[in-house]
Amino acid sequence: MNMKQKKPWGGRFTKQTAASVESFTESVSFDWRLCQHDIEGSIAHATMLAKCNLITEKEKVAIIKGLKEVLAEIRSGKFDFKESLEDVHMNIESALIERIGEAGKKLHTARSRNDQIALDLRLWIRDQTHIMIHLLISLQREFVKKGKMFFGLIMPGFTHLQHAQPVLLSHYLLAYVEMLERDITRLRDCLARLSKSPLGACALAGTTLPTDPKFTAKLLGFDGVCENSMDAVSDRDFCAEYTFCLSLIAMHLSRLCEEWIIWCNDEMKYIEISDAYCTGSSIMPQKKNPDVLELIRGKCGRVFGHLTSLLTLLKGLPLSYNRDMQEDKVALFDAADTVHDSLSILAELVANTKFNREQMTAACEKGFIDATALAEYLVKKGVPFRMAHEIVGKIVRECIRVQCKLSDLQLESFRAFSSVIEADVYKVLGVENCIRNYQSYGSTAPGLVKKRIAYWEKKLSKG
Helix, strand or coil: CCCCCCCCCHHHCCCCCCHHHHHHHCCHHHHHHHHHHHHHHHHHHHHHHHHCCCCCHHHHHHHHHHHHHHHHHHHHCCCCCCHHHCCHHHHHHHHHHHHHHHHHHHCCCCCCHHHHHHHHHHHHHHHHHHHHHHHHHHHHHHHHHHHHHCCCCEEEEEECCEEEEEEEHHHHHHHHHHHHHHHHHHHHHHHHHHCEECCCCCCCCCCCCCCCHHHHHHHCCCCEECCCHHHHHHCCHHHHHHHHHHHHHHHHHHHHHHHHHHHCCCCCCCEEECHHHCECCCCCCCCCECHHHHHHHHHHHHHHHHHHHHHHHHCCCCCCCCHHHHHHHHHHHHHHHHHHHHHHHHHHHHHCEEECHHHHHHHCCCCCCCHHHHHHHHHHCCCCHHHHHHHHHHHHHHHHHHCCCHHHCCHHHHHCCCCCCCHHHHHCCCHHHHHHHCCCCCCCCHHHHHHHHHHHHHHHHCC
8 A cells, every 4th residue: 555645635634644544444445336437427527517617628528538548447457446545536536637637636626525426326326226127027027937837727825824715826926026016116216316416516515616517417317406415415315215125125035035945845845946046965965955045035134234234324424424424335235236146046046946736736625725715605695704704614624523625525514504505615616616716806816817917928028
């Protein structure tokens, strides 16, 4: 580390910064990831400065050319980020000045690192959000493909992890498509609130120089400009909101993983995950472990932790900018990386998972999952629902006693519990009849599920 490196803020200091302080306060080891967005913002800023006659057209051209050269060097892996320069902003500015001289020193006119980092983060999250939406759509597509492939396969639906009512596997898979769609809409809502440029707020109070923040905002594709300069540099709501969106995505993935971990257990065997997406045991030769699912489930807590970290970081900060905010990027970047990787690998795993028709069909014979259909049959016969519920409960108890299914009971046995039960009762019993008779909107009725698959295929084909 070069202790003689000149600090951009060193004019009022009489001593060099201690090496321990430089090491403790640097952020370039992680905020280097903002380099592209930092340069994008600087190019827009330089363009605005020239428009407002704060720099010459020649200086603007030199600045933009120099910034593009720096970015090319970074992308090639040849750029040397220096810890002594603290952050990505000063590393880029220093490199620019080294290339083009005095003109580079004018780039920071009417700008502070406070509004600069607020801008960079908004640009970074904006780009990341589009990537995350693409990954969510890719996972949705895999669920829809599986739903179409296994259309007609009936499985037990669960409440309290107990057999409840029969549902189509396709209906189950589409439930996750709906969850992921809410994640997508949340991310898009987040983008709407994020789309205001903070550039022009400077340190906290604005500037006495004649600038045009609206012009810069337009160049960068924002919908407008932050209305309050103090709020502009101290706001990290968009970071917390984005991480909250990531947390909900991680939670949804974790729920699926928990289910599928159970489903691939030898006691259920509902699914078979490709060997390529499982691991083995170092001591038990027979083991095939769903480690990918377990890790996604575990990483969910990691994302939750980052959200808590951000909220805790922000809760006690007075206006406006405070150095504590440097820590927001550590949480933000890792949360985004974790969800990105989880979505990517899960889409592959879903594509390489098979559903066991035999096991799911056999499971439907357990737990009297057609009992609700029998209660609704009684309702159609004029029996009040609460009374129908009690009658069917007693019928189930009788089936348990004699060890048979509801559909195995003789009509005389049924009529011992209710005189309104007739031979047509057998048209509602059994999981195939249950599925056939569903009709409420949003239910697992085959016709409705088929339409929903078609809807999602069309929607997702558009990207």
